[in-house]
Amino acid sequence: MNKKLNKRQIILDEAAKLFKLKGFGGTSMRDLAGEVGMEAASMYNHIKSKDEILEHLCFHVSNTYIAQLAEVEQMPGSNGDKLKELLRWHINLMLEDGAAVSVANNDWKYLTDSKLEQFKAARKQYEKGFAALIENGIAAGEFRPVNASVALFTILSAVRWVELWYRPGRGVTAQELEEDIMAILLNGLAKN
Amino acid sequence: MNKKLNKRQIILDEAAKLFKLKGFGGTSMRDLAGEVGMEAASMYNHIKSKDEILEHLCFHVSNTYIAQLAEVEQMPGSNGDKLKELLRWHINLMLEDGAAVSVANNDWKYLTDSKLEQFKAARKQYEKGFAALIENGIAAGEFRPVNASVALFTILSAVRWVELWYRPGRGVTAQELEEDIMAILLNGLAKN
Known part of the structure; x- marks a missing residue:
């Protein structure tokens, strides 16, 4: 898998876990960035919103x-x-x-x-x-x-x-x- | 059933419907009073909280x-x-x-x-x-x-x-x- 796709998949997997735990409304993009260990700004290279x-x-x-x-x-x-x-x-x-x-x-x-x-x-x-x-x-x-x-x-x-x-x-x-x-x-x- | 008990039961039944619809957190005592057609103050004669x-x-x-x-x-x-x-x-x-x-x-x-x-x-x-x-x-x-x-x-x-x-x-x-x-x-x- 190429590196960019791979990173995107990691973000999606972590997002699923966070949404499950805290709900869609209770999860911020900042929480998610923290979980995947990225700056929020660079996370937006992989995910729009x-x-x-x-x-x-x-x-x-x-x-x-x-x-x-x-x-x-x-x-x-x-x-x-x-x-x-x-x-x-x-x-x-x-x-x-x-x-x-x-x-x-x-x-x-x-x-x-x-x-x-x-x-x-x-x-x-x-x-x-x-x-x-x-x-x-x-x-x-x-x-x-x-x-x-x-x-x-x-x-x-x-x-x-x-x-x-x-x-x-x-x-x-x-x-x-x-x-x-x-x-x-x-x-x-x-x-x- | 005496009148006070009866009123209490009506409040409980309406509360159940409201909690089901809007969640416990999303329902206020004011909403409930409106639903049962009482002043909030007099509802507290029947229900503490x-x-x-x-x-x-x-x-x-x-x-x-x-x-x-x-x-x-x-x-x-x-x-x-x-x-x-x-x-x-x-x-x-x-x-x-x-x-x-x-x-x-x-x-x-x-x-x-x-x-x-x-x-x-x-x-x-x-x-x-x-x-x-x-x-x-x-x-x-x-x-x-x-x-x-x-x-x-x-x-x-x-x-x-x-x-x-x-x-x-x-x-x-x-x-x-x-x-x-x-x-x-x-x-x-x-x-x-």
Whole structure:
């Protein structure tokens, strides 16, 4: 990676951690410069503004979710198989990039104008695709005949604590965590 | 109900709605007085302070949860039956008293000193009792051998969206909602 890109990535990563800890509103560019060990002035060679950072983090998360959805939709296999992959990737992003996911979950509302609309549309697109998998699975007799919106929000909400709670070394490996959550949610949805 | 108690309850209910909407920090006693249609001065005949309201709302929720847990622990039946009742009551409180649950979930951190410690201890007690039901169910071979903490947080997190999203008239009745969520979570935990 070239040095400038690399520096930008470091700034974005530190910003995600700070926003998660202190909120978007509670973090200043000065705090961020302190955290990455740069003068504020030279930080602006890499990043235009706090808003730009927020946009980057939120769309990094929403673009990843949507790319994962598109990939799963192309996959062969049952709706159960597809939902399993989608859920695994959804959890994985929280494990690998928890601070960015936290910012996208909590601070998206500080996006402005067209960016805010774009983000809301992306979230809706993801939820719609996720719900369609559930609906298809119900129609195919793979899943219980539950209300697809209720199932969608139950599943998406069920995994949100991972980003808040999971740290390596809490006596649960990432793999166990993932398997146990998926066992509960996917077996719960399955029509035995 | 006598008139003074009744007035107090109205103030508490309106406060819960305002705190949910604007946060504890974003709500003033003046806002609240305006909402209940009283002079601030006469409101203080019923309520000592904003802190007192927050304490009341948080402990109303935690006391209810703990009373429900105690009741379930006394019940005859399998661990699955007990968990089902506990979860049903947990969801019911969100449906019936959503604003107070929201305040207890989000604004508990503004409790002070011993009240803060007391609230954290109450939450821990509830989580511990909830996890014990899961552990007993696993030991009895009723539930899958998952990590009990992972199951606990998955279940508690799974139902949190109800307080954020559910409104009568969204095409899902409270009963359907409850049944679908419980079907997913309890069948998911069950060892077929």
